[in-house]
Amino acid sequence: MIEPAWAATAPALVVAVTALVLFLVDSIDPESNRPALLSGVALVGSLAAMGVALVYLLTGVGESPVSLYGGQLVVDQMTLFFHVIFTSVTTVVVLGSHDYLDSHPYQAEYYILMLLAVTGMAMMAASGSLAVAFVALELASLPSYALVAFMKQNRGSVEAGLKYFLIGALSSAVFVFGISLVYAATGTLLLDGIADQLVEGTALPGVLGVGMLMLIGGFAYKTASAPFHFWAPEAYEGAPAPVSAFISSASKAAGFALAFRVLITAFPVASAGVQNALDWTVVAAVLAVVTMTLGNFAAATQENVKRMLAYSSIGHAGYVLIALASLTGTGDQSLVLGAGMIHLLVYGFMNTGAFLFVALAEYWDVGRTFEEYSGLGTQAPFVSVAMTVFMFSLAGLPIGAGFLSKYYLFAGAVNGGLWWLALVGAVNSALSLFYYSRVVKALWIDEPDEPHTIESYPAALYGAIVVAAVVTVGLLPGLFLFDGVAFDAAAVLFS
């Protein structure tokens, strides 16, 4: 417990306040361009938020959930766990953005939008009702649209922003319609309240079922899962690379945070109402299979590294969906959910790092395709090693913690009786190994047609990549810091 209770939302508050501070800084002197100050403030803010979240998490502030505003906001260990994910991703991304933005105008807006989006995500992870969920979702989404379209002279960026926005708007509409249907069936928007209503069953199973499916659609949009994933490849490819990193890591995690909380708290699988309306674990299983297959297969034949990472991100959404699909009520529920959370944590670092490497490549202007990456290993060995770590960790090789988290997920699937899902995952994982190692092959094995000329080594971007790499590797032996926390946090949801 923590006094006062609102202090439990400190990570979100710190982020929001930092955004406001940036507003202030920017409005004091809008014309001057002081990137170091802006990124510095943003970095300090996100670091502070991460520190708070970490301390909260590891000291167990959320072990007995803090309920605020009549249950509209809930801060428990899972919330804090996700706060750590969001803030740490933000920290790394902000650090990397410093060099990437270089002398680009509107830098203050960039950081502000990003911090506001993080605030939205933090709210998503803490939402105790569907109303808050929707508001938070929009708070996270709207700045993201702008961020993706940030390079407004760049056709790719604009096109990506447009597609992201249009699909996002459509998905929001579906989501909110789903909320309205759930409300129609239960008469409340509070998650606990919904669960209470469903214990006895519901008079309108069809309406509830359609509503739930539409809610899942909203989650699918946020997590870039099928069939709401169509925006993702374009948005990730077109957006500035740090933004891609941010959206594909933090935003995805936020979507899952919301999905975990809503589905588990409001729609317990065992309750009669859910049984009549919709067994969402089956939906999750279907979506998991489709999503990971689609993502990995489409990634396998890409020529553009960034787009490959985009599809791989879809594939990873599929893996985490395994966690939802396996909550069938058999076996140790907290195991599989905790595995999903751990995977999102690790994914936050390795995926962010990978996108930041792409950012570095864009910064160096070496090109976008696999071929154009060839020979970078000799030119820039440090970051190439880091990229190798990211790729192999994403592929689930024990060079990074992605290995543990992925296999935890597969173990969770077996635990839930869904061994076939694990086997589908196996096929996908092997395929993913193929395309991830294409990057590694380009870096280390392929001979370049003409050697790259690299003139400068941007320190902050380098630093961000190295930090991401070190954490990715360090989490392999160091996962003991988080695994118990994750499983306990997951267990709280089922208690």
Added chain:
Amino acid sequence: MAVPVQYYLVFSTLVFCIGLFGVLTRRNALFFLMSVELMLNAANINLVAFSFYHGNLTGQVFSLFTMALAAAEVAIGIGIILVLYRNFADVDVTSATTLRW
């Protein structure tokens, strides 16, 4: 309770589908936006109607939030459509296809 609540449901679904139809058929970005507004409003109909049906205010209050967010969404949307027009000299959503496959 003059009108049975199911009718609202049917009505809102209809509105939702009309909006969806607009989304799928309209190529002009502004029409796309409007259609999405229609879909959001379909949800609002439900919320308000069932708020009345269930006898609590949650739905009605939430519909206010929805409207506000819809407005915010439009704001962002218009901004993006503006830069779209600057880059592609068109507000046709199908014209921007440089990123694909």
Added chain:
Amino acid sequence: MGSLAFARELRRATSCGLPPWGVVRMMLELLIALCLVGAFAVFVLPDEYAPKAAFGISLVPLVLSLYMYLTFDGVGNALLGGDIAFESQYQWLTLGSYDVSWFMGLDGISMPLVVLATLLTTLAILASWTPIDMRQSQFYGLMLFMEASLIGVFGALDFLIWFVFWEAVLVPMYFLIGIWGGARRKYAAIKFFVYTNIASIVMFVGFFGLVFGLGDSISSLALPEIAQALRAGELGSLGAFGPEQLALLAFLAMFVGFAVKVPVVPFHTWLPDAHVEAPTPASVMLAGVLLKMGTYALLRYNFTMLPTIARDLAVPIAALGVLSILYGAMLALAQSDLKRIVAYSSVSSMGYVTLGLVAYTMYGTGGATFQMVSHGLISGLLFACVGVIYNTTHTRMVGDMSGLAEKMPVTAGSFIVGAFAYMGLPLMAGFAAEFFVFVGSFDAHFAYSTVLTALAMFGIVIVAGYLLWSMQRTLFGPFRSETDYDVTTASLHDVAPLLVLLVCIIALGTFPYDLAFERVLDATEPILDTTVAAVGGGS
């Protein structure tokens, strides 16, 4: 005094004055840490110092592991309640309600394999001096990294730790093949990578089926705990599967997973490509140690944990083993690339291990384990010989050269002796191992054991056929080389690995029991006692 008794004696003598158990128990960790630190050191060294530095560094784990071998004091099987040597256990992770710990230790099965790994790494590093002429520091760094992973695979006693090392081995191998390999190296590397990775996941799923089937009767992923629980018949049902079904499915999944690594026909096709394209030192490691991971895992998992299923499925498994032996040998017969020949004969030789394991007799299981070591040495020797030949002739095709014995007598002599070792010539390690396997499987418990064993023995004829044929074509006859290189005698650091391996092979074949087999039997014997193992019932 038997050598094991001698070892215990020595341990007592040498541990006087040494810090007792604590430090000595951390020997495995020390080995792994040395290799890892060495790997990083070599990575950052300039290329010209890397070869010698790596060799020097690799000598330390070699000497340490030999010391460990001499003072080895394990008793029984590590998984089945034996006294584990060099044991250490520290809590690491949790997986749901299961503890995952850093749990290392050795018994008579893993101890020889650790020495095999350290020995072959050192020799492979030495054998790399001549052929590896670019990016040396990366190459040797990866070799040391691989050594660390291999020691980890054989030393780990907790599933997750073991699995970490198991998968970690793939990474250096991928680079070794991919960067320093032959013309089709990229294809071979990715094929090796993906194929074995799929297998690992299938195996993983199977194993976790068992873990969750055991439910509350285990509290950690420590292999001894799981093995003992399984043998005590604690396996319950999981989802729709009853205990018998679950055990069967898990067995099959793990078997397929490991069979790829071994490799057992028909899961072998990654191997020839990998071998042909890999640089020779990598081939030495691949054939010498990496393949043993597969059979080691088969022994540790399938045959130790689920003996009843293994016995029920004995006939098909033995048939697969025999198929590997004969089919692999026939394939070797059809090749004209020396490396491909040795690669396929590895498929063939590993079939003996499969056959021996499934026999569930003292000689069978022990012989299979012994064959792992012996085949590691022998195939390592042959690959190293091919490498030395390739260094000077720049070809491996049988038809491209002849009469090399005249120009390179020591290499040719080693090749000849190695080939005869491969053919199972007595007083060399191969014969001992194969004979143990045959004796063990001839009247094993399963049907047709006699016929299958007799068929398997025919492998010794085919192997003689293709090895003699290729020796006749390459080593003998008038000297001729299709490639324009000056064929001269190899330098000392090239032939030194060959001679060391020769000595080891002959020593192991002449004194099998005292040098290794006693330790092996001590550890394999508990596996055979399957009277207590009954699947089903649950608790």
Added chain:
Amino acid sequence: MAESLAFEFAPAIAVLPFVSFLVALLAGRYLPKKGAIAGMVATGGSLLLSAWTLFAVHTGHAYQQTLYTWVGGELVDFELTFGILLDPLSTLMLVIVSTIAFLVHMFSLGYMNDDGQTGLPRYYAELGLFTASMLGFVFADNLLMAFMFFELVGLCSYLLIGFWFREAGPPSAAKKAFLVTRFGDYFFLIGVVGVFATFGTSMFGGPGVDDSFVHVAEQALVGEASVNTFGFEPQTWFTILGLLVLGGVMGKSAQFPFHTWLPDAMEGPTPVSALIHAATMVAAGVYLVARMYGFYALSPTALAIIALVGGFTALFAATMAVVKREIKQVLAYSTISQYGYIMLALGGGGYVAGVFHLTTHAFFKALLFLGAGSVIIAMHHNENMWDMGGLKEKMPVTYYAFLSGSLALAGIVPFSGFWSKDEVLYETLVHGLGGSPILLAAYAMGLIAVFFTGFYTVRMVLLTFHGEPRSETAADPEPVRWNVKLPLAVLGVLAAVAGVINLVPVHAVVSAVPEILHDWLYHGPTGLNGEHYHELITNDAFAGYTSGELLGLGETGTLFASAGISLALAVAGSLLALVLYRGPDPAEHTDKLGALKPVLFNNYYQDEYQVWLAEGATVRVARLADRFDRGIIDGLVNFVSSLSLFSGDRLRRVQTGIVTNYAALLTLGLTLLLVAFGVMQGWFV
């Protein structure tokens, strides 16, 4: 005391040549004679020690000791050990082997060193290892150890046959020799494993060995012991085991159809051929049968097969020798033929006869080969007899020694070969007459072979030494030195007189003349002596042979009749050759054979079909397997990967870039989910 000391030293009999192997291998190039001296010292030492043990066995008892436990201990089901068994048989063989090895070493000085050959250290090293392996095989006290040394003998023969590796022929011949014998050893190995699986031991027996497998098998047949016979009748199973081991025997002893390697093996240096044919490699096979004769004596089927194979091989090889042009080829086929006789004897129940012929053959065949080697030195390595002629005057020592060996080979009284061959035929005949038509058939073949033997032997002698020189080298042959002549002289004497050790016909008339070998072999340890074998052979529970007589002539009558017949045939064959090839310039008469000529020249096309089997058929199957492997199995792997990539490529095309399509697909997906789950959950009902 003295004998136990001899036994203590017995392991050195094999160790000494092994040491000479090491010396020659490691330091040979620095030694004055490149290792020859070391080899001679070692084999000489072995000979002395062997003689000592022979004496010790003669005066005392047989001896068995386990020297080293290869695998043993409390964990082991059954131990695998190395040990020595010194009994009359093995000590006799030790003496033979070490004698011939010693003489071959000495001869090599002349044949190799004086000829200025390169690679001599390697030669002497291999020779030393060869001798050591054979000696180890001979005194092995169990089947496994015997097998192991048997294989080492095979290795050494491979190395020595392929000694001149720079040429094309020798490596090929070496490969063939190893492969064919390996094929036989395959069966032998099954046999060894089977013996272990059946009896849990592979001890041959001897003092101190309670449960040799031979003894257990005997007891099992009379119901005093029970063993795992794998679902067969005990006798059937023992027959199978015996025949499996016989596979190795037939391979090494070059019995039909495994004889094809031996003529090719002439590619090796001639002293090596002498060693291989007389005392080591080839002798190893039949020695093994003699060694475990107690086991074969249990099975009439196995014995009959041995006899039949032996008789057939004797005849078959002899006919091929008739037309050969090279001197060593003739000798090669004669070797095959003579080992056929030994097999015939063993199969026909004549244990002593078999060993007797093994002994005499060792001497006269070593002699013949060394003689041929001497001729070859003289002829500058031309082996074609049609280029020789008239060497009698130029090299008298060689000639007379060679003649002595030839007459022994032809079976002319009183040379040693006559006595032993006669006994072989006699034993087979009487047991055949005792009611075994198979034995009679085998006997008949052996008898006919006598005629051919006489013919080709005399033909060889005439062509080589008589008449006018038919080439310049023959007119002016290279002289040979003492180191060639001395072994020839020693062996020449031995070939002539070695028959005295078992003068059976003489003993039958004058019983004062002892049957030394017979008595010698009969006084062996329990279960391992000729007497016991005789009991087994004649016991109905085992082989069940009975003796018959020829046309009521009685035992002695039959003996003399048999001797007379075989001698007559040998003389007839010799005379025919004398008639055909006498004179200063003999003509080839092979055209008279008509259609048979190509068949004989091509060795009945045995090589052709075996080469076809080994290369044509096998390689074709291997290629097929390879194509299957690359096409189907690997093809499947590659197909899966291409299919994945192809479908991946198709799948990414879904992402058209047109956002309206995305909206449509999204809606479609959602609708599909709605419908599917609606139906599943029953929302619409």
